[in-house]
Amino acid sequence: MEWQQLEYFQTLAQMQHVTRAAEHLCLSQPALSRSIARLEEELGVPLFDRQGRTIVLNRYGRLFLKRVNRMLMEFHMGKQELHDLVHPEYGEIAFGFLHTLGTGVIPDLLSAFRRQFPTIGFQLTQNHSYSLLEQLNAGELDICLMAQPTESKYPVQWIPLWSEEIFATFPREHPLANAESIGLDEIADEPFIFLKKGYALRSTTDQLFGQYGISPRITFEGEEVATVAGFVAAGLGVSLLPDVGLDKSKIAPVRIKAPKCERVIGIAAIEGRYMPPAAVRFKEFVRGYCDRITKSNLP
Structure with missing residues (x-):
């Protein structure tokens, strides 16, 4: 089994369309089909149900996809950790926030941060609380701004701001x-x-x-x-x-x-998970920024 086969399988499982997945991966359609066929042969089970030109992830495929997602996430996080050690002043922060914060708070906050740390970039997600928590747990977000979770099945650390x-x-x-x-x-x-x-x-x-x-x-x-x-x-x-x-x-x-x-709005992250230095820097900046704003608004 090759590492690329897992990446091909993940992409095809997400798109469930051979032609589009092949185009996304810059492969020919036959090459992608052969790679998936070899993977299924090695695993001993079919991962997709074929219906004419369409394919649908079956129960074996859904089970295997969960494991593949974890493996690939750990691999990419490992690459990121090594990159962060070599380039601590650079990086991209996966940052999520509530819809209601997008009109004033977030633009002001990001503008203030970028003035101090212009080499750090952002990948922004605007969503509601449940989706933000899911994305945090899946490793798609480093941190997010949200109201205190009332119920959460995930190990979330939430700090009020x-x-x-x-x-x-x-x-x-x-x-x-x-x-x-x-x-x-x-x-x-x-x-x-x-x-x-x-x-x-x-x-x-x-x-x-x-x-x-x-x-x-x-x-x-x-x-x-x-x-x-x-x-x-x-x-x-x-x-x-x-x-x-x-x-x-x-x-x-x-x-x-x-x-x-x-x-009450606070900053949330998954407890115990590795956080890139850029995200750690941003988290501390947010806490200090909000503390200063709060104190300046006191009578």
């Missing part, structure tokens, strides 16, 4: 749009627009309503805060959102006086 107040958000023409503050019970009968299940902000809002025993009437669920805010602006409902740099010409954020409405 700052808290964000969450506001009741109304269309400008709503009767409560000019209120100084409201109680959550005052909007219990409103139609609500939330993010979909699985997003950290949605988990936080669900917990807030649960404290009051309120079952909100949800009319729409979105995948982006900007989309939710747009639906609110159109008069389709109200929402609970942090102040994340949204256009307030058409929406009105109002402070919630009870219960306390906030979420």
